[in-house]
Amino acid sequence: MKKISERKRIVVKVGTSTLTHKTGRLNIRRVEQLVKTLADLYNAGHEVILVSSGAIGLGMGKLGLRERPKDTKGKQACAAVGQCELMYMYDNLFSNYSITVAQLLLTKYILLEDRRTNVENSLETLLSMGVIPVVNENDTVAIDELELEVGENDSLAAIVATIAKADLFIMMSDIDGLFDKDPNSSDDAQMIPVVQEITDEIRGVAGGVTTNVGTGGMRTKIRAVEIAFEAGIDVVLMNGKTPKKLYDLFEDKPVGTLFTKKDS
Ligand SMILES: Nc1ncnc2c1ncn2[C@@H]1O[C@H](COP(=O)(O)OP(=O)(O)O)[C@@H](O)[C@H]1O
Ligand SMILES: N[C@@H](CCC(=O)OP(=O)(O)O)C(=O)O
Numbered sequence: 001m002k003k004i005s006e007r008k009r010i011v012v013k014v015g016t017s018t019l020t021h022k023t024g025r026l027n028i029r030r031v032e033q034l035v036k037t038l039a040d041l042y043n044a045g046h047e048v049i050l051v052s053s054g055a056i057g058l059g060m061g062k063l064g065l066r067e068r069p070k071d072t073k074g075k076q077a078c079a080a081v082g083q084c085e086l087m088y089m090y091d092n093l094f095s096n097y098s099i100t101v102a103q104l105l106l107t108k109y110i111l112l113e114d115r116r117t118n119v120e121n122s123l124e125t126l127l128s129m130g131v132i133p134v135v136n137e138n139d140t141v142a143i144d145e146l147e148l149e150v151g152e153n154d155s156l157a158a159i160v161a162t163i164a165k166a167d168l169f170i171m172m173s174d175i176d177g178l179f180d181k182d183p184n185s186s187d188d189a190q191m192i193p194v195v196q197e198i199t200d201e202i203r204g205v206a207g208g209v210t211t212n213v214g215t216g217g218m219r220t221k222i223r224a225v226e227i228a229f230e231a232g233i234d235v236v237l238m239n240g241k242t243p244k245k246l247y248d249l250f251e252d253k254p255v256g257t258l259f260t261k262k263d264s
Contacts, residue, residue, distance in 0.1 A: 009046070009168075010046055012172065013157035013169070013224075015173050015240065016054050019031055019086075024060040025058075033244060035097075038246070040247075042097075048132050049160060052136055052153075058085045062085055075139065101131065101134050102131050102133050105135075105137070105141075106137065106138060155227055158223075158225070158227035162228065169233050169234070171237045172238055172240030174241070176191055178202075179205070181205055195225075198222060198229065203219075234260045234261070235258075235260075
Protein backbone atom coordinates (compact mmCIF):
# COMPACT_ATOMS: atom_id res chain seq x y z
CA MET A 1 0.00 0.00 0.00
CA LYS A 2 1.24 3.45 -0.96
CA LYS A 3 2.04 5.53 2.13
CA ILE A 4 -0.55 8.20 2.98
CA SER A 5 2.19 10.84 2.81
CA GLU A 6 2.71 9.90 -0.85
CA ARG A 7 -0.93 10.47 -1.84
CA LYS A 8 -0.98 13.60 -3.95
CA ARG A 9 -4.60 14.24 -4.91
CA ILE A 10 -6.94 14.25 -1.94
CA VAL A 11 -10.68 14.77 -1.63
CA VAL A 12 -11.76 15.94 1.83
CA LYS A 13 -15.43 15.83 2.81
CA VAL A 14 -16.61 17.82 5.82
CA GLY A 15 -20.04 17.38 7.36
CA THR A 16 -22.39 19.94 8.86
CA SER A 17 -21.55 18.78 12.38
CA THR A 18 -17.89 19.67 11.80
CA LEU A 19 -18.61 23.16 10.49
CA THR A 20 -21.36 24.41 12.77
CA HIS A 21 -22.29 24.69 16.42
CA LYS A 22 -25.53 23.13 17.62
CA THR A 23 -27.12 26.55 17.05
CA GLY A 24 -26.51 26.14 13.33
CA ARG A 25 -24.05 29.01 13.35
CA LEU A 26 -20.52 28.68 12.07
CA ASN A 27 -17.92 27.10 14.35
CA ILE A 28 -15.33 29.75 13.56
CA ARG A 29 -12.37 28.23 15.40
CA ARG A 30 -12.93 24.80 13.82
CA VAL A 31 -13.32 26.18 10.31
CA GLU A 32 -10.25 28.38 10.66
CA GLN A 33 -8.20 25.34 11.71
CA LEU A 34 -9.57 23.28 8.87
CA VAL A 35 -8.75 25.90 6.24
CA LYS A 36 -5.29 26.52 7.70
CA THR A 37 -4.46 22.81 7.69
CA LEU A 38 -5.77 22.27 4.16
CA ALA A 39 -3.83 25.33 2.97
CA ASP A 40 -0.68 23.85 4.50
CA LEU A 41 -1.25 20.48 2.81
CA TYR A 42 -1.74 22.37 -0.44
CA ASN A 43 1.53 24.26 0.13
CA ALA A 44 3.24 20.94 0.82
CA GLY A 45 2.30 19.83 -2.71
CA HIS A 46 -1.03 18.06 -2.31
CA GLU A 47 -3.90 18.79 -4.67
CA VAL A 48 -6.99 19.40 -2.55
CA ILE A 49 -10.66 19.12 -3.44
CA LEU A 50 -13.02 20.05 -0.62
CA VAL A 51 -16.55 18.66 -0.52
CA SER A 52 -18.36 20.74 2.04
CA SER A 53 -21.83 20.35 3.50
CA GLY A 54 -23.21 23.03 5.77
CA ALA A 55 -25.38 25.11 3.44
CA ILE A 56 -28.67 24.14 5.08
CA GLY A 57 -27.18 24.40 8.58
CA LEU A 58 -25.65 27.83 7.97
CA GLY A 59 -28.81 29.02 6.22
CA MET A 60 -30.83 28.00 9.28
CA GLY A 61 -28.50 30.01 11.48
CA LYS A 62 -28.56 33.06 9.24
CA LEU A 63 -32.35 33.01 8.91
CA GLY A 64 -32.69 32.64 12.68
CA LEU A 65 -34.52 29.30 12.45
CA ARG A 66 -34.27 27.08 15.50
CA GLU A 67 -35.07 23.87 13.67
CA ARG A 68 -34.17 22.42 10.32
CA PRO A 69 -37.21 22.98 8.04
CA LYS A 70 -39.13 19.79 7.37
CA ASP A 71 -40.43 20.71 3.94
CA THR A 72 -38.31 20.57 0.80
CA LYS A 73 -38.77 24.19 -0.20
CA GLY A 74 -37.78 25.35 3.30
CA LYS A 75 -34.60 23.30 3.11
CA GLN A 76 -33.90 24.65 -0.36
CA ALA A 77 -34.34 28.23 0.85
CA CYS A 78 -31.94 27.55 3.74
CA ALA A 79 -29.43 25.93 1.39
CA ALA A 80 -29.59 28.87 -1.02
CA VAL A 81 -28.92 31.36 1.79
CA GLY A 82 -26.33 29.21 3.52
CA GLN A 83 -24.34 28.35 0.38
CA CYS A 84 -23.48 32.05 -0.06
CA GLU A 85 -22.27 32.25 3.49
CA LEU A 86 -20.30 29.02 3.11
CA MET A 87 -18.44 30.20 0.02
CA TYR A 88 -17.94 33.71 1.38
CA MET A 89 -16.26 32.13 4.38
CA TYR A 90 -14.04 29.75 2.37
CA ASP A 91 -13.09 32.51 -0.06
CA ASN A 92 -12.08 34.79 2.80
CA LEU A 93 -10.22 32.22 4.84
CA PHE A 94 -8.30 30.62 1.98
CA SER A 95 -7.35 34.05 0.61
CA ASN A 96 -5.40 34.60 3.86
CA TYR A 97 -3.03 31.98 2.45
CA SER A 98 -3.21 33.34 -1.13
CA ILE A 99 -5.26 30.37 -2.28
CA THR A 100 -8.13 30.75 -4.73
CA VAL A 101 -11.26 28.63 -4.36
CA ALA A 102 -13.98 27.72 -6.86
CA GLN A 103 -17.57 26.69 -6.25
CA LEU A 104 -18.95 23.55 -7.91
CA LEU A 105 -22.59 22.73 -7.22
CA LEU A 106 -23.27 19.23 -8.50
CA THR A 107 -25.82 16.47 -8.35
CA LYS A 108 -25.01 12.80 -8.30
CA TYR A 109 -27.15 12.25 -11.38
CA ILE A 110 -25.17 14.69 -13.49
CA LEU A 111 -22.03 12.92 -12.40
CA LEU A 112 -23.38 9.58 -13.53
CA GLU A 113 -24.40 10.86 -16.97
CA ASP A 114 -22.36 11.98 -19.99
CA ARG A 115 -21.88 15.33 -18.35
CA ARG A 116 -19.40 13.81 -15.92
CA THR A 117 -16.74 14.55 -18.55
CA ASN A 118 -17.51 18.27 -18.15
CA VAL A 119 -17.07 17.98 -14.41
CA GLU A 120 -13.86 16.01 -14.89
CA ASN A 121 -12.49 18.65 -17.25
CA SER A 122 -13.45 21.49 -14.92
CA LEU A 123 -11.82 19.80 -11.94
CA GLU A 124 -8.62 19.02 -13.84
CA THR A 125 -8.38 22.57 -15.16
CA LEU A 126 -9.01 24.14 -11.77
CA LEU A 127 -6.42 21.89 -10.11
CA SER A 128 -3.88 22.67 -12.82
CA MET A 129 -4.50 26.37 -12.12
CA GLY A 130 -3.73 25.82 -8.44
CA VAL A 131 -7.32 26.37 -7.33
CA ILE A 132 -9.06 24.47 -4.52
CA PRO A 133 -12.48 23.36 -5.83
CA VAL A 134 -15.20 23.46 -3.18
CA VAL A 135 -18.06 21.10 -4.02
CA ASN A 136 -21.56 20.82 -2.59
CA GLU A 137 -24.78 19.25 -3.74
CA ASN A 138 -26.93 21.64 -5.74
CA ASP A 139 -29.72 21.47 -3.20
CA THR A 140 -32.26 23.61 -5.03
CA VAL A 141 -32.12 21.16 -7.95
CA ALA A 142 -31.63 17.82 -6.21
CA ILE A 143 -35.03 17.91 -4.53
CA ASP A 144 -35.60 14.19 -4.39
CA GLU A 145 -32.60 13.85 -2.10
CA LEU A 146 -33.96 16.46 0.28
CA GLU A 147 -37.43 14.94 0.25
CA LEU A 148 -36.03 11.56 1.12
CA GLU A 149 -34.21 13.17 4.07
CA VAL A 150 -31.06 11.58 2.76
CA GLY A 151 -29.64 14.79 1.25
CA GLU A 152 -26.19 13.57 1.97
CA ASN A 153 -22.83 14.51 0.60
CA ASP A 154 -20.96 11.34 1.50
CA SER A 155 -21.66 9.50 -1.73
CA LEU A 156 -21.44 12.71 -3.77
CA ALA A 157 -17.94 13.17 -2.34
CA ALA A 158 -17.07 9.55 -3.18
CA ILE A 159 -18.24 10.11 -6.77
CA VAL A 160 -16.16 13.29 -6.96
CA ALA A 161 -13.15 11.32 -5.68
CA THR A 162 -13.79 8.74 -8.40
CA ILE A 163 -14.12 11.32 -11.16
CA ALA A 164 -11.04 13.19 -9.96
CA LYS A 165 -9.10 9.90 -9.71
CA ALA A 166 -8.12 10.88 -6.19
CA ASP A 167 -5.29 9.14 -4.38
CA LEU A 168 -7.15 9.38 -1.07
CA PHE A 169 -10.67 10.25 0.07
CA ILE A 170 -10.99 11.64 3.60
CA MET A 171 -14.36 11.91 5.35
CA MET A 172 -14.45 14.15 8.40
CA SER A 173 -17.35 13.50 10.73
CA ASP A 174 -18.33 14.15 14.35
CA ILE A 175 -16.89 10.82 15.39
CA ASP A 176 -13.31 9.44 15.58
CA GLY A 177 -13.90 6.63 13.09
CA LEU A 178 -16.00 3.55 12.55
CA PHE A 179 -16.85 1.77 15.80
CA ASP A 180 -18.17 -1.75 16.36
CA LYS A 181 -21.40 -0.08 17.54
CA ASP A 182 -22.71 3.49 17.74
CA PRO A 183 -20.54 5.16 20.45
CA ASN A 184 -23.28 7.69 21.10
CA SER A 185 -25.49 4.92 22.44
CA SER A 186 -22.93 2.39 23.80
CA ASP A 187 -20.13 3.33 26.21
CA ASP A 188 -18.10 0.20 25.42
CA ALA A 189 -17.92 0.79 21.66
CA GLN A 190 -14.46 0.11 20.19
CA MET A 191 -13.00 1.89 17.19
CA ILE A 192 -12.02 -0.27 14.21
CA PRO A 193 -8.63 1.04 12.95
CA VAL A 194 -8.52 -0.72 9.57
CA VAL A 195 -11.29 -2.12 7.37
CA GLN A 196 -10.27 -4.12 4.30
CA GLU A 197 -13.64 -5.26 3.04
CA ILE A 198 -17.20 -4.02 3.32
CA THR A 199 -18.96 -7.07 4.64
CA ASP A 200 -22.52 -7.44 5.94
CA GLU A 201 -21.04 -7.25 9.42
CA ILE A 202 -19.56 -3.81 8.68
CA ARG A 203 -22.84 -2.68 7.13
CA GLY A 204 -24.57 -3.96 10.25
CA VAL A 205 -22.47 -1.94 12.72
CA ALA A 206 -23.11 1.19 10.65
CA GLY A 207 -26.86 0.77 11.00
CA GLY A 208 -27.45 3.82 13.24
CA VAL A 209 -28.68 7.04 11.78
CA THR A 210 -27.86 10.61 12.45
CA THR A 211 -27.21 13.72 14.54
CA ASN A 212 -29.40 16.82 14.75
CA VAL A 213 -27.56 18.91 12.21
CA GLY A 214 -26.05 16.27 9.93
CA THR A 215 -28.15 14.03 7.76
CA GLY A 216 -26.09 11.10 6.62
CA GLY A 217 -25.07 8.91 9.57
CA MET A 218 -22.64 6.00 9.31
CA ARG A 219 -24.65 4.07 6.75
CA THR A 220 -24.08 6.67 4.06
CA LYS A 221 -20.37 6.72 4.92
CA ILE A 222 -20.09 2.99 4.33
CA ARG A 223 -21.95 3.40 1.04
CA ALA A 224 -19.43 6.11 0.12
CA VAL A 225 -16.56 3.74 0.96
CA GLU A 226 -18.07 1.15 -1.37
CA ILE A 227 -18.18 3.68 -4.22
CA ALA A 228 -14.55 4.65 -3.56
CA PHE A 229 -13.45 1.00 -3.28
CA GLU A 230 -14.95 0.24 -6.70
CA ALA A 231 -12.57 2.85 -8.13
CA GLY A 232 -9.67 1.50 -6.08
CA ILE A 233 -9.55 4.57 -3.80
CA ASP A 234 -8.67 4.24 -0.11
CA VAL A 235 -10.73 6.15 2.44
CA VAL A 236 -10.01 7.62 5.88
CA LEU A 237 -12.87 8.37 8.26
CA MET A 238 -11.75 10.75 11.00
CA ASN A 239 -13.06 13.30 13.45
CA GLY A 240 -13.54 16.81 12.06
CA LYS A 241 -13.30 18.27 15.58
CA THR A 242 -9.53 18.22 15.29
CA PRO A 243 -8.58 19.16 11.72
CA LYS A 244 -4.93 19.37 12.81
CA LYS A 245 -4.93 15.56 12.97
CA LEU A 246 -4.63 15.75 9.18
CA TYR A 247 -0.96 16.55 9.83
CA ASP A 248 -0.60 13.25 11.73
CA LEU A 249 -2.34 11.42 8.92
CA PHE A 250 0.05 12.79 6.32
CA GLU A 251 2.97 11.90 8.57
CA ASP A 252 1.76 8.30 8.25
CA LYS A 253 0.50 8.08 11.83
CA PRO A 254 -2.71 6.15 12.47
CA VAL A 255 -5.74 8.45 12.47
CA GLY A 256 -9.38 7.36 12.48
CA THR A 257 -10.44 4.34 10.45
CA LEU A 258 -8.52 3.49 7.28
CA PHE A 259 -10.54 1.67 4.65
CA THR A 260 -8.09 0.01 2.30
CA LYS A 261 -9.00 -2.82 -0.03
CA LYS A 262 -7.22 -6.11 0.70
CA ASP A 263 -5.26 -6.19 -2.54
CA SER A 264 -4.50 -2.44 -2.85
N1 LIG B 1 -20.76 2.11 14.09
C1 LIG B 1 -20.72 3.45 14.20
N2 LIG B 1 -19.52 4.07 14.34
C2 LIG B 1 -19.45 5.41 14.45
N3 LIG B 1 -20.54 6.24 14.41
C3 LIG B 1 -21.77 5.70 14.26
C4 LIG B 1 -21.91 4.26 14.15
N4 LIG B 1 -23.23 4.01 13.99
C5 LIG B 1 -23.87 5.18 14.00
N5 LIG B 1 -23.02 6.23 14.17
C6 LIG B 1 -23.42 7.64 14.22
O1 LIG B 1 -23.08 8.34 13.01
C7 LIG B 1 -22.84 9.71 13.37
C8 LIG B 1 -22.10 10.44 12.25
O2 LIG B 1 -22.93 10.73 11.15
P1 LIG B 1 -23.56 12.20 10.86
O3 LIG B 1 -24.32 12.62 12.04
O4 LIG B 1 -24.30 12.14 9.58
O5 LIG B 1 -22.27 13.11 10.72
P2 LIG B 1 -21.78 14.12 9.62
O6 LIG B 1 -22.63 15.34 9.77
O7 LIG B 1 -20.37 14.34 9.99
O8 LIG B 1 -21.93 13.46 8.28
C9 LIG B 1 -22.09 9.58 14.68
O9 LIG B 1 -22.18 10.71 15.49
C10 LIG B 1 -22.73 8.36 15.36
O10 LIG B 1 -23.70 8.71 16.31
N1 LIG C 1 -26.01 19.94 0.67
C1 LIG C 1 -26.47 19.86 2.04
C2 LIG C 1 -25.92 18.57 2.53
C3 LIG C 1 -26.34 18.15 3.87
C4 LIG C 1 -25.44 17.01 4.33
O1 LIG C 1 -25.02 16.15 3.55
O2 LIG C 1 -25.05 17.02 5.54
P1 LIG C 1 -23.93 16.06 6.22
O3 LIG C 1 -24.59 14.74 6.53
O4 LIG C 1 -23.55 16.83 7.40
O5 LIG C 1 -22.79 15.89 5.26
C5 LIG C 1 -25.91 21.08 2.80
O6 LIG C 1 -24.93 21.68 2.36
O7 LIG C 1 -26.49 21.45 3.80
